[in-house]
Amino acid sequence: MTNVYIIGAGATPVAEHYGRSLADLASEAVRAAFAQVPGLDATRVGAVYVANALGEIMASQSQLGAYLATAVGLAGVPALRIEAAGASGGAALHQAAQAVASGSCDVAVVLGAEKVTDRLDGALEAALALATDAEAEGIHGITLTAQWALLMRRYLFEHGYAPEVFAPFPVNAHANAAKNPQALYRFGISADKYRKAGQIASPLNMLDCSSVADGAAALIIASERIARELSGPLVRLAGTAIGSDITALAARPDPLDLAASRASAHVALGRAHLGIGDVQVLELSDPHGITAALALESIGFYERGTAPRHAADGAIAPSGRTPLATAGGYKARGDIAGASGVYQVVELVRQLKGVAGPTQVPGARVALAQCLGGVGVTAATSVLVAESL
């Protein structure tokens, strides 16, 4: 087993890219990642893992492994599409890490790509809702946003909070996105605006719901032998893990406990020989404040019922104890569905290389990314470590 490194990372801006196809976006992301390793010959790529959640419905294309490998100039390379709803990106990275660690290839490309703006919002809501249990939830018109809203209302009830307790999450996300030229929403918001925002799925309001948009992000994963041929700081992919849970939210013993989130985080950290106290910067699925709060609590960063209070005290800001959404998170960088998990890691690579600009977490050496499929049905966690040569 070799150590595994992330030697290149790039992404397109998150936007409504009406003029650009899924293939165009994929091409730009892969070229951006390869531009970071000019010495790397593309013929060394031995596998491509495409992360995509909605391709059949929203982009009218399946078999995205071969299709997008061809589009980016890697025709003929073994290529597969990995689908785990919103966890697709982390799941694809996990597959690539295993392929390289096992020695089955020296270089693998992880490509997250999603194109959602060719169809209208009702089609998007229906496509996203396929990640619920179709019989127990989907047929009743339940959406993912509805499920998070149900959890938010229960959380507020159990802990005695008002809805605006979650305002610090989108406020932090927007403050960081305002400094990210690739973000969907490059402006700040205030807690006062949060209180006045219109309802989407009560008690979730417009400023506590992410927008799903188009984008692509790519990572180049390599063996230690290849990584050591390169110059500059190295980012080691120290541990990855997948967790799964009961699809129907109501069938879980405790809906407010994201068991897959906890399991995948702890297994990934264990594989990295690290603990949660070592993590200095993180990316979580944060389409809503409740989503980030439940993950922070389920993983064990904070006691149940306390994550929003820590967020209000500055814990999720770049200078805090658990910096979150330094590129804007799902809420303000944008939610790229199956590609979000790859965007997360692109940002954490920037953090560990110390090139994250105004939202840089000082001295960050250990980072954790976790993306969720559905309401924590699948969780994919990656632990990254900065190494000095």
Next chain:
Amino acid sequence: MEIARHWRGRAARYRLEGQRNRTSGTVRFPPQSTALGEEADTWEPVALSGRGEIYSFSVLRQVPDGYEGMAPYPVAMVRLVEGPLVTAQLTDCAEGDLSIGLPVEMVTRKLVDTGEDGVLVYGYKFRPVVS
């Protein structure tokens, strides 16, 4: 269309039929397939009362294709008196009537109209107990 799909689910959809574990007495809903380590008769069918109380609720304003005619609509997780949590729409109520802990009962309503050549899908919803 999916006529066979909706027909297969009729016991749960129309009668709120769940399953009871013959050994432990645990009741679950909706019915599930036989898991590893279980026998085909580990779980037996059981008709649920349809009575329960609201565990949580939300009113949806951004809805999937096929449901736009109903929007905005309330959805809930309902804790049935037999124990299981069930996710469904609420009906015959206004948003201001709703609160966690409110007693509700099952009724049969149209879930979705799948279009001109499709089927009208009926099933369970819940409403505040009328008494």
